[in-house]
Amino acid sequence: MSLQQRLKKISGPQGLTTSGTLAGSGAPTTVALLLMPLLLLLLPPTAMAQLEPEEPQPWRLCPAWPPERPSETVGPPPDPDTPIEVLADYQESIVDDFSLFRGDVHLSQGTRHLKADEMLYRSRDNQVSLFGDVSFMQNDLAFTGTEASFDLTEDRGEFQQAGFRLLDRHARGEAQTLNRPDGETTLLEDLMYTTCPEDNRDWEMHARELRLHHDQGRGVARHMRLDFKRVPFFYTPWLSFPIDDRRKTGFLFPDFGRSSRHGTEFALPWYWNIAPNFDTLLTPHYRSERGTQLYTETRYLTQRNEGQLNLDYHPNDRIYGDDRYYYNYRHETQFPRSWQLNANIQRASDPDYFLDLDSGPGARSRTYLPQTVTLSQNTDWYRFSSRFRMFQTIDDEIEQADLPYREMPDLQLNSDLPIGQSPFHAELRNRFTRFERADAIEADRLHLHPRVSARFGPPGWFVQPSLGAQYTQHDLKHAALNEDEDSVVFTPGESLSLSRSTPVFSLDSGLVMERPFAGSDRLVQTLEPRLFYLNVPADAEQNLLPRFDTREMDFTFASLFMEDRFVGPDRLGDANQLGVAVTSRILDRASGRNLLSGSLGQIRYFDDREVQLGNDQVVDQPRSELAGELQLSPTESLSARTTVLWDPEDRQTTRSAIQFQYRPEPRQVVNIGYRNRRDRLDQVDVSFAWPVTDRIRFFGRWNHSLQDDETLDRFAGLEYESCCWALRFTSRRHIYNRDGDVDRSFMIQLELKGMGGVGQTVDSFLEEEVMGYGYREYD
Secondary structure, three states, X not given: OOHHHHXXXXXXXXXXXXXXXXXXXXXXXXXXXXXXXXXXXXXXXXXXXXXXXXXXXXXXXXXXXXXXXXXXXXXXXXXXXXXXXXXXXXXXXXXXXXXXXXXXXXXXXXXXXXXXXXXXXXXXXXXXXXXXXXXXXXXXXXXXXXXXXXXXXXXXXXXXXXXXXXXXXXXXXXXXXXXXXXXXXXXXXXXXXXXXXXXXXXXXXXXXXXXXXXXXXXXXXXXXXXXXXXXXXXXXXXXXXXXXXXXXXXXXXXXXXXXXXXXXXXXXXXXXXXXXXXXXXXXXXXXXXXXXXXXEEEEEEOOOEEEEEEEEEEEEEOOOOEEEEEEEEEXXXXXXXXXXXXXXXXXEOOOOHHHHHOOOOOOOOOOEEEEEEEEEEEOOOOEEEEEEEEEEEXXXXXXXXXXXXXXXXXXXXXXXXXOOOOOEEEEEEEEEEEEEOOOOOEEEEEEXXXXXXXXXXXXXXXXXXXXXXXXXXXXXXXXXXXXXXOEEEEEEEEEEEEEEEEEEEEEEEEEOEEEEEOOEEEEEEEEEEEEEEEEEOOOHHHHXXXXXOOEEOXXXXXXXXXXXXXXXXXXXXXXXXXXXXXXXXXXXXXXXXXXXXXXXXXXXXXXXXXXXXXXOOOEOOOEOOEEEEEEEOOOOXXXXXXXXXXXXXXXXXXXXXXXXXXXXXOOEEEEEEEEEEOOOEEEEEEEXXXXXXXXXXXXXXXXXXXXXXXXXXXXXXXXXEOOOEEEEEEEEEEEOOOOOOEEEEEEEEEEEOOOEEEEOOXXXXXXXXXXXXXXXXXX
């Protein structure tokens, strides 16, 4: 990717510079974007063509728009030498190079087309004066007026009593005078602009003067006012703004809100365009209950480097009683020969920072903040990485013994290569890690995992044997063997070396059979049995080793086909087992869509499992839980999925999840979900966004814990949409920490289509909280 392409990828907000009174408030959307449709009104067609609608079908409730434009008006602007063609009912040569045209006058010069009742043309310098019902059309622009004059050579002109339309953007307006003194400047006086249809002025923007400097990519408005329902709510006596994709220093549109935790909130971002590849966003955020916090976001990009620094500082949080901060630094450098350096460094002032000051999804679930630097190289035949990683623990309920270790460093060398022309592949996984933690056992761990595998079989069946070995050596520091308790204990100054060498054999096999379903030529049913045998000899001495980065995976249907039940090399699960599973699908031949699929499987254990995370007892159950999955998608808009784990020993369900979604349109969705984990979790989650008329849509969510008989999160809201504006509001109550503290908030957003939004961004909130809402693609 070229530097220019990468600069475009990170192009940031475009600011404005203003003085005077800011009346009103809104989401942190730039006033530049708010004014963009109007401000780009007279840009060259090539520049305007780069803009795309923010979302599909924003004008679905509007009358037919725009009128079809003649194909000959679309294209690049004409150059001065382009021939001029004039058609009229009557033509008269007055004197020398003056000609008078009357009656349905049409002038064409390339993609530029003018019409009038009467036109006076001077051929010497290509000057025209037009009278009566005057109109102009070129690409996205259409002007009308009572009188106009043009210099067709110098691209200058002036309209009196001008009306204008921006055809692609559903915009129209009026100006007392529209003057283009040169090809680089446009001046509009006594301007009105709206995206509402004819005979409708629900919202409109007024400016006494608007000057567009096309060569500088900026505009200047004087005495600009924004009205909604004839009520002014935004005014500034002077405003500077960008009119193309060049970024500009200045203030962005403010944001405001209120919640029971923070009180009244107000934020005013300021964007600083330091250089074409270097910018920053500074946002003072005032909360009446806490004080003022400063958010900063700084980005940079060079030919080989790019990065971003987010730094938030809250001096004297009145509720917390101290200064607070958070920073997140991300960096990437591309070196020659496929070398790459990555850094991700985060830190917060205290464990409660995200619970108190970050209300986004995932704030409650943050446990650690990583501090990682990685140097890596990827080639066609090997992958190498050298990583240094530490963590800051921000969950104060984690026990000291469970705190993560520092990895200083973690070296990995992996490869996967074919063996000649044979079907065999050789894989090698090498890893060396040094683990450090204060007042704990430390270690140098070497892990080698060579493996050879092959896949045999034509379409319809396969057999895949695999043979490998895992060698792991732990050189433990501050450790000694406690023979009485058969464990390794922390002993400062002592050292201990333990190793493990274990072969791993697996054999995977399966069939794929199909037949027409229910006699239909359109539908196909498959039957896919699968057997997976795994043999790993037991080495119970592994139970002595401390755990540095290893945990046991949750059992799922996919676990039937895995070579290890642990993640991390501190343990290698012993196994002499056979996974048996069967899957059946009903497929649509034409589209390939999976209409219905079901899977069922279980592991049969031939030996007890001796290797555990600690000194746990041997697991002697002969069978695993029965794992089942069912997916249903009879139409493009309807889908359902359920997963179940059933314990044959206790004869009861240990885990289950059900998810149903009906989504006929991007903003029309219903979700019903249920999750259960025996003795730990029992929740129902319902969310929806549903129109009751063309203009009114309701939305909401209810997340309830059946185990605690308590609602964790609920909100409800309403949206009213017209052709050119929309109003959304929502009321929310949710538990934001483990102590059960409740936050109540109210959000409202007024969107003026083609301009921007005022108030908190309810749309973004719904995309996060209602799965499938909006136009975002989900995996």
